[in-house]
Amino acid sequence: MMLYVIGDIHGHYNMVPALLQAQNLIDEDLKWAGGDAVLWFMGDFFDRGPDGVSAVELFMRLQQEAAAVGGRVDALIGNHDVLLLSVARFGQFNETILEAASTEATVEPGDMDEFTAGWISNGGVPMDLARLTPEQAEWLANLPALALEGDNLLVHADSTLYLHYGSTIEAVNEAFRNLLHSDDREAWGLLLDQFSEHEAFWRDAAKAHRFTQVFGGRQIIHGHTPIMKITGALPGTVTEPLLYAGGRCVDVDPGLYRGGPGFVYQLK
Ligand SMILES: [Mn+2]
Numbered sequence: 027m028m029l030y031v032i033g034d035i036h037g038h039y040n041m042v043p044a045l046l047q048a049q050n051l052i053d054e055d056l057k058w059a060g061g062d063a064v065l066w067f068m069g070d071f072f073d074r075g076p077d078g079v080s081a082v083e084l085f086m087r088l089q090q091e092a093a094a095v096g097g098r099v100d101a102l103i104g105n106h107d108v109l110l111l112s113v114a115r116f117g118q119f120n121e122t123i124l125e126a127a128s129t130e131a132t133v134e135p136g137d138m139d140e141f142t143a144g145w146i147s148n149g150g151v152p153m154d155l156a157r158l159t160p161e162q163a164e165w166l167a168n169l170p171a172l173a174l175e176g177d178n179l180l181v182h183a184d185s186t187l188y189l190h191y192g193s194t195i196e197a198v199n200e201a202f203r204n205l206l207h208s209d210d211r212e213a214w215g216l217l218l219d220q221f222s223e224h225e226a227f228w229r230d231a232a233k234a235h236r237f238t239q240v241f242g243g244r245q246i247i248h249g250h251t252p253i254m255k256i257t258g259a260l261p262g263t264v265t266e267p268l269l270y271a272g273g274r275c276v277d278v279d280p281g282l283y284r285g286g287p288g289f290v291y292q293l294k
Pocket residue numbers: 070104105106182183249250251
C-alpha cells in the first residue's frame with residue numbers, strides 16, 4: 027500500500043491539483059487516479075489564503091472516488107478548520123462577514139465576538155464562510171484528530187493537547203466529534219487556545235516518544251508549524267518534509283502561505 031500525506035493548504039487551493047498530479051494521485055480532470063493508494067490531508071484547509079472551500083470540495087469528492095476503487099482519502103481536523111466551524115456556529119457578525127464576502131470589503135476584528143475576532147485576526151477569509159455548506163461543515167466536524175497508519179501516528183499539531191481528550195485514538199476522536207457538535211462555547215474556546223501550542227516535540231525526542239507510547243506508532247507525522255518557521259530556510263527551498271527528534275517526528279507543513287512551493291510526501 028502506498029501512503030501519502032499533504033500538509034496544511036491554508037486557502038491555497040490553486041496549488042493543490044499540481045501537487046497531487048505530480049504523484050499521479052489525480053489526473054488532469056482532477057479525478058482520483060491513485061488506485062488503492064491512501065492519501066491523508068493533515069488539516070488546516072482554511073485561512074491565510076483565498077480559497078479553502080474548494081479544497082474541501084476536492085477532498086470530499088476524492089474520498090468517494092478513492093473508496094470506489096479500493097483506495098482511501100481522509101483528512102485530519104486542524105485548528106483553522108475548528109476556527110471556521112466556530113464562527114459558523116457562534117459568530118454574531120456573520121451577516122457582516124457575508125456582506126464583506128460579496129463586496130470584498132475588509133473586516134476588522136474590532137468589537138466582534140471572540141470566535142469571529144479570533145478567526146479574522148488569524149487570516150479568516152469571508153468568502154470561505156459565505157461558501158461553506160452545511161454538508162461540508164458536518165463533514166469537517168466528523169474528521170478525526172488522530173490516525174494511525176502502520177507505524178505512523180498522524181496528527182495535525184505538534185502539540186500534546188490531544189492528551190487532554192483521551193488516552194486512545196478512538197477516545198480522542200470521539201471527544202473531538204462530540205465537542206465539534208456541541209454548543210459549549212467554553213470547550214470550543216479552550217480547544218482553540220490549546221491549539222496555539224507549537225513545536226512541543228522540537229528538541230524533545232523523549233516527549234515525542236511518550237506521545238507515541240500513549241497513542242501508538244513509532245513516528246509522529248504532523249503539520250501546523252511551517253517547516254521554514256523552524257529551520258529559517260528560504261520559503262522557496264522548502265520542498266521536502268523536516269525529519270527531527272532523531273527521526274521520531276516529521277513535519278510536513280510546507281508553509282504554502284509563506285511562499286513554499288509545497289509537496290506531497292510518500293511515507294515509506
Ligand atoms: Mn494548524
